[in-house]
Amino acid sequence: MPSADAPTHRGISSPDRYYMWYSAKTEETEKQTSSALPVTLLINSLKAKTDELTANIRYLHEHQSACVMAITEAWLDINITSSEVGPLGFSVFRTDRDTTITRKSRPMAFRKVLKRTAIVGTGAAATLFGLSQLVEYRKTQHGLVRLARQAAEMELKVPFADELPSRGAQLATLRDTEEFDVLIVGGGATGAGCALEAVTRNLKTALVERNDYSSGTSSRSTKLIHGGVRYLQKAIMKLDYEQYMMVKEALHERANLLEIAPHLSAPLPIMLPVYKWWQLPYYWAGIKMYDLVAGMECLKSSYVLSKTKALELFPMLKKDRLVGAIVYYDGQHNDARMNLAIGLTAARYGAAMANYTEVVNLLKRADPETGVEKVCGARCRDVLTGQEFDVRAKCVINATGPFTDSLRKMDDQKTANICQPSAGVHIVIPGYY
Numbered sequence: 001m002p003s004a005d006a007p008t009h010r011g012i013s014s015p016d017r018y019y020m021w022y023s024a025k026t027e028e029t030e031k032q033t034s035s036a037l038p039v040t041l042l043i044n045s046l047k048a049k050t051d052e053l054t055a056n057i058r059y060l061h062e063h064q065s066a067c068v069m070a071i072t073e074a075w076l077d078i079n080i081t082s083s084e085v086g087p088l089g090f091s092v093f094r095t096d097r098d099t100t101i102t103r104k105s106r107p108m109a110f111r112k113v114l115k116r117t118a119i120v121g122t123g124a125a126a127t128l129f130g131l132s133q134l135v136e137y138r139k140t141q142h143g144l145v146r147l148a149r150q151a152a153e154m155e156l157k158v159p160f161a162d163e164l165p166s167r168g169a170q171l172a173t174l175r176d177t178e179e180f181d182v183l184i185v186g187g188g189a190t191g192a193g194c195a196l197e198a199v200t201r202n203l204k205t206a207l208v209e210r211n212d213y214s215s216g217t218s219s220r221s222t223k224l225i226h227g228g229v230r231y232l233q234k235a236i237m238k239l240d241y242e243q244y245m246m247v248k249e250a251l252h253e254r255a256n257l258l259e260i261a262p263h264l265s266a267p268l269p270i271m272l273p274v275y276k277w278w279q280l281p282y283y284w285a286g287i288k289m290y291d292l293v294a295g296m297e298c299l300k301s302s303y304v305l306s307k308t309k310a311l312e313l314f315p316m317l318k319k320d321r322l323v324g325a326i327v328y329y330d331g332q333h334n335d336a337r338m339n340l341a342i343g344l345t346a347a348r349y350g351a352a353m354a355n356y357t358e359v360v361n362l363l364k365r366a367d368p369e370t371g372v373e374k375v376c377g378a379r380c381r382d383v384l385t386g387q388e389f390d391v392r393a394k395c396v397i398n399a400t401g402p403f404t405d406s407l408r409k410m411d412d413q414k415t416a417n418i419c420q421p422s423a424g425v426h427i428v429i430p431g432y433y
Helices: 014-032 037-062 064-076 103-152 167-176 189-199 229-237 241-260 279-297 307-313 335-348 401-411
Strands: 080-085 091-095 180-185 205-208 265-274 303-306 324-333 352-354 357-366 373-382 388-398
Touching: 167 205, 167 352, 167 388, 180 189, 180 373, 189 205, 189 335, 205 335, 205 357, 205 388, 229 241, 229 279, 241 265, 241 279, 241 324, 265 279, 265 307, 279 324, 303 307, 307 324, 335 352, 357 388, 357 401, 388 401
Parallel strands: 180 205, 180 388, 205 352
Antiparallel strands: 080 091, 265 324, 303 324, 357 373, 373 388
16 A cells, blocks of 8 residues: 555556656655665665566556456356446456346356356365275275285195095094194184184184084075165264274175175165155265265265156055155175185185084193193084094184074083074065065
8 A cells, every 4th residue: 555645646547656656755765875785775676576566567457357358258168259348337248149247147157156166176075085095995905915925925725626525524534633723613604704714824624513504693694795874874973983984894895795706796776765855865965975985895876766767666665755766786695605605615725614513512621831721622423423523622713603602601601691692584575576
C-alpha cells in the first residue's frame, strides 16, 4: 500500500503513478545519503527490484482480461472467442458454443469447479490407498521370497512320489518306528495341516485319527472362504483395529487359497436383498468398504441390482416392498476334499498316517533331571482289528477339535475343561430358489 503522501495524478495509470512517486522519493533519499556508499548500493538494489515489480504489475494490468479468459477456458472446458466489458464492470465472454458467461453463470461454473475438485480429491484418496496396498503387497512378497530361500537351503525328500503306501504299511511304520519327532492326534484340517508342516520341515511325523479323515468339524463348515462382512462392520462401528486386521488377514488367505487350490475353490456371487430404501446406500457403502479392504485381492467389484433383475434371478423372493439387491463376491471351498489333499500330500512326503486308529491312553516317562513325568507318546488301537500298539514321540499335538478335553484328561483327570462345544445349523434348499 502507498503512503499517505503519495502523489495523485489523474490520467496516469496506477503502475506509472506508483513508479513516479517511488522515483521522487528515491532521488530525495539519495541526496540525503550520498556520503554513505553501502546505503546507496542498497537503495540501487531496491530500485532495480522495484523496476522489475513495476514491469510485472504493468503486464498484469494490461493482460488481466486474457488471464481471466485462460483460467475460464481451462476450468469450464470452452473456447472463448471474444470478450467485452459489460454492465457494472463485469467481463462478458463470448464462446464458440453460442453461450455467454456473465454474472448469472457463476452458480453453474461453481458447480463444475466443485465437481471437478471432488473428482480430483477422490482420485487422490484412491491413489494413496492403492499405494498403501502396493507397499503392503511388496512387503508380503518379500517375506515369502525370504521364506522360500530358507526352505530351499534344506533338501526335502519325497519318498512316495509315485505311489502312496497302503493303510497296512502305514500301521506297520507306526508300530516299528522307535520314536517319532511329532505325533498328531486328530485327522481334521488342523491335524493334517500340522502333519504337512512338520514333515516338510524334515521331522519324523505320525498322525492317528479315530474315524475317517475330515469326518468331524472339518467337513461341516459353511463351505465359504471369506473375510467376514460382519466383522468389518464391528471394526468400523466400534473402531476396533484388531477386527479390521482379522478381516484383512482372512481376505489375504482367501486369495491365497483360490490361487493354490483352484480345483477346490472358486469365486461365489452372493446376493443380498434389500427391503428398505435407507438400507440400500448403507449396505452398498459397507460392501464397497469390504472391496477396498481386499485391495488388489478383490475377486470382483460389488454392484447393485434392480428389483426386476433380482426377481429374475431369484423368483421365489418376497416381492412386497422389495427395493433391490446388492451382489458381492466371496470364495467357495470344498473343505473335506481340501482336508484329504493336505493329508495325502503329507503322506507323500513321508508322514505315517492311519485312520480308524484311536488313542487309548497317553504314555509318560519321568524326566531324568527334574523327575516330573512328561508325555512321550500314546497307546493306540486299530478300530478295525482291535490290535493295540505304542507310538512314541518327542512331542504330542492335540488336534481333536471339540474332543480336545477328552485327550487332556488322559494326561490329568483333574484338569478343567477349556472347550465349550457349540452347535450351528446349515439349511440346504433346492436350486430353483
